[in-house]
Amino acid sequence: MTERDRLDLRGLLPPNVMSSEQQIERFMVDLKRLEVQARDGPSDPNALAKWRILNRLHDRNETMYYKVLIAHIEEYAPIVYTPTVGLVCQNYSGLFRRPRGMYFSAEDRGEMMSMVYNWPADQVDMIVVTDGSRILGLGDLGVHGIGIAIGKLDLYVAAAGINPQRVLPVMIDVGTNNEKLLKDPLYLGLQQHRLDGDEYLAIIDEFMEAVFTRWPHVIVQFEDFQSKWAFKLLQRYRNTYRMFNDDVQGTAGVAIAGLLGAVRAQGRPMIDFPKQKIVVAGAGSAGIGVLNAARKTMARMLGNNEAAFEAARSQFWVVDAQGLITEERENLDQDASPFARKVKEINRQGLREGASLVEVVQQVKPDVLLGLSAVGGLFTKEVLEALKGSTATRPAIFAMSNPTTNAECTPEEAFSILGESVIFASGSPFKDVDFGNGHIGHCNQGNNMYLFPGIGLGTLLSGSPIVSDGMLQAAAECLAAYMTEDEVHEGIIYPSISSIRDITKEIAAAVIMEAIEEDLVEGYRGVDARELRKFSKEEILEFVKNNMWSPEYPTLVYNQD
Ligand SMILES: NC(=O)C1=CN([C@@H]2O[C@H](COP(=O)(O)OP(=O)(O)OC[C@H]3O[C@@H](n4cnc5c(N)ncnc54)[C@H](O)[C@@H]3O)[C@@H](O)[C@H]2O)C=CC1
Ligand SMILES: CC(=O)C(=O)O
Ligand SMILES: [Mg+2]
Structure with a gap:
């Protein structure tokens, strides 16, 4: 821990500091598991292998990774997102290679305001945070739940065109009540039971204060918190911070x-x-x-x-x-x-x-x-x-x-x-x-997934200080209206995931228009609130499109002529 502090690494690695022996064991368990997964895996026996290959590409070449994901979203959303992401979280101690995102643990109380500066990016637009207490329908997966925050942010980049340099997956590790993980010497998180009550709240409060101090315009999406806390935290923060709960509000x-x-x-x-x-x-x-x-x-x-x-x-x-x-x-x-x-x-x-x-x-x-x-x-x-x-x-x-x-x-x-x-x-x-x-x-x-990217993007570009009920309702109505009469008669009530970027653009525009209607807009970068209010619907759609990041290699060397 001293080394981590000296090197400004606190929060950039999972909380459990492991010996080399443990690391070797973790790697070997994973290597052996590959054979088992190929036999007993879900509908796609190669799902985890595909995830590994994509994950390595993500580490190596971000632009290429998102090019692949966007071009083949129908094929690979089920790998980086549900269902495979569930399997990934269940096996995360073995799959973990390089850290991605930040870890705030119960051991970091009082440190969060400074450790938030360990994150290298000066600008963060979107945070997806979980405490790992209810990952999909798989229950408490503790610190391994970070996989869901990473998967959701992959969709933010692919669907909403949020710049990947400005997304931050976060795991808040307050312990786990998963007895199997508590006994597993290879578990990457704090091996203690979950904190609860005021102690728990104090940690989440400290985290919120820290991230909004460093990045006042960030949007925080709460993901896969057990119901007991999901509603309480939403009520606690929704009128003061730019946040929403995906499971409660996005699903709705x-x-x-x-x-x-x-x-x-x-x-x-x-x-x-x-x-x-x-x-x-x-x-x-x-x-x-x-x-x-x-x-x-x-x-x-x-x-x-x-x-x-x-x-x-x-x-x-x-x-x-x-x-x-x-x-x-x-x-x-x-x-x-x-x-x-x-x-x-x-x-x-x-x-x-x-x-x-x-x-x-x-x-x-x-x-x-x-x-x-x-x-x-x-x-x-x-x-x-x-x-x-x-x-x-x-x-x-x-x-x-x-x-x-x-x-x-x-x-x-x-x-x-x-x-x-x-x-x-x-x-x-x-x-x-x-x-x-x-x-x-x-x-x-x-x-x-059809809504949260558009809710996040629309909120970001409107500059609204909160995510209002009206903005969420506008997003839902926009998604409903996306389907034609012919499609619904055929029983097609949601669009194909292959058009997710277009849907997200439309939803973001609907969210901005509602924010204008509710007088919540504060503008985004070069476009101030007054200008935004004057935009027609077409201009808003254009504004959204122009602010969606696409994976392109930058030109570094120009020809002289
Ligand atoms: N499709 C989507 O976009 C989303 C799906 N979900 C899924 O919804 C599921 C539930 O999530 P949460 O509400 O957060 O979980 P939760 O654990 O808080 O709630 C589960 C509820 O199901 C009830 N339940 C358990 N056994 C039952 C039974 N035999 N009959 C009827 N009800 C029973 C429980 O009493 C509880 O009320 C998860 O599998 C999650 O993946 C969650 C968010 C979005
Ligand atoms: C989709 C999602 O957010 C969930 O199952 O929790
Ligand atoms: Mg969820």
């Missing part, structure tokens, strides 16, 4: 866009959304984020008043690990309480506190079944059979949990039980299903 926007697409796919106008009956499995940061946003969207369509907000509540049934949530639930989570069903009402529907998902689907006959439970296969044959009773002409299934093995059901299961007309979306990518009769069952990827 993507779900809203998909839900509106599902309404259109039924041949109904979007304004019919408040009539949809929606069953949500999972009441964590993602599920509750979606529920709050969907309720607000319905309320706006119903007149945007107190009565409308109350009426919208009755369109949702929420099932968590203990079954249907009602007002009778003991120790009801505060964030879930607005969606707890009234007992009388639920009894009339033939349901009760704790009713199973199958029972709820059977009785409610929902238009939409949405999963953010992190439980692979939760939408069993029985649940899907029950959904056959849906009153919708085209029911929709959102199996949004990540990575692939955590999806609540596969598209094959959904289409084979519910037929060709069902709308299907999943958090991680699946291949379209060929019905063999000339028809294709479309698998949409309902993932917050």
Whole structure:
């Protein structure tokens, strides 16, 4: 540690200082694991090998890396992002070669304000920070969760054109409650249980103060914090810092866009959304984020008043690990309480506190079944059979949990039980299903990757000091409007990832326009707020496009003539 301090390296390496023997062991374990992964890996047995090759290119030649990623985004997003990034985090102690990003640990209390200057870049536009407590649906992966921050920022560069020299992945290591990691001598993080309560808050506060002191215009995206802290931290910082929580707010926007697409796919106008009956499995940061946003969207369509907000509540049934949530639930989570069903009402529907998902689907006959439970296969044959009773002409299934093995059901299961007309979306990518009769069952990827790059870029270019609800709503509406009537009728409710750069540009422009509307713009670099306010929509789109970084080799030597 003394050496690290003398060389200004504090924070630039994982917290656990390892001996050479441990390093050799770590390398050997990884080398041996390669053979195992090739045999037991997920759908793509070479996924980890591809990640290694890409990662080496990233270390060697950043321009080339992003050229490859942008040109082949459909093929390599599943490698640098979900699902492979989950596997990478699970195996990070072996895969770790060169450090990337910064580590702030519980041992760094009181040091963060100075160690933030160890980062070599004078300008940072975008930080993605995690504490590793809930990585995708894989639980607490401790310091290895840094992989998710790196993967998200890869998409910021590829999709939003944020300059890679100005992104910073951050891991806040407050310990881990993962017993396997606590016992693993090769674990790269602090081997202690997670700090909690005021001690935990003090560390996050110190981090926020440090990064905003050095880079006052940075945007901080909170990623994969356990639900318990996700909401609290969002409330704590959202009115004072340029920050948002991707799992709560980004996921909500993507779900809203998909839900509106599902309404259109039924041949109904979007304004019919408040009539949809929606069953949500999972009441964590993602599920509750979606529920709050969907309720607000319905309320706006119903007149945007107190009565409308109350009426919208009755369109949702929420099932968590203990079954249907009602007002009778003991120790009801505060964030879930607005969606707890009234007992009388639920009894009339033939349901009760704790009713199973199958029972709820059977009785409610929902238009939409949405999963953010992190439980692979939760939408069993029985649940899907029950959904056959849906009153919708085209029911929709959102199996949004990540990575692939955590999806609540596969598209094959959904289409084979519910037929060709069902709308299907999943958090991680699946291949379209060929019905063999000339028809294709479309698998949409309902993932917050469609929104967070545009939210970040739009916020950056607007100069807005906060990320407002209106800006998030504008992003979601823009994504919904991106799909044509023909596409939604075919069951395509999200765009192809190959157009992610164009989508992100449109979303960023929508975010800027909303920031102008709310009088939040403060300008960006040469363009001040007054100038920005005068821009037409086309000029805003042009402004966004011109500020998106593209990977090009700089010209270093010019011909004389
Ligand atoms: N597609 C996307 O863009 C996104 C997907 N996610 C995914 O959502 C999942 C959940 O994330 P969080 O909400 O943060 O996690 P969380 O752990 O806070 O919440 C999980 C929820 O699922 C419930 N649950 C557990 N077992 C269940 C069961 N058998 N039946 C019904 N509910 C059950 C739990 O009670 C809890 O309410 C993760 O897999 C994550 O990868 C999260 C953010 C974005
Ligand atoms: C996609 C994402 O943010 C998650 O699964 O947590
Ligand atoms: Mg996430």
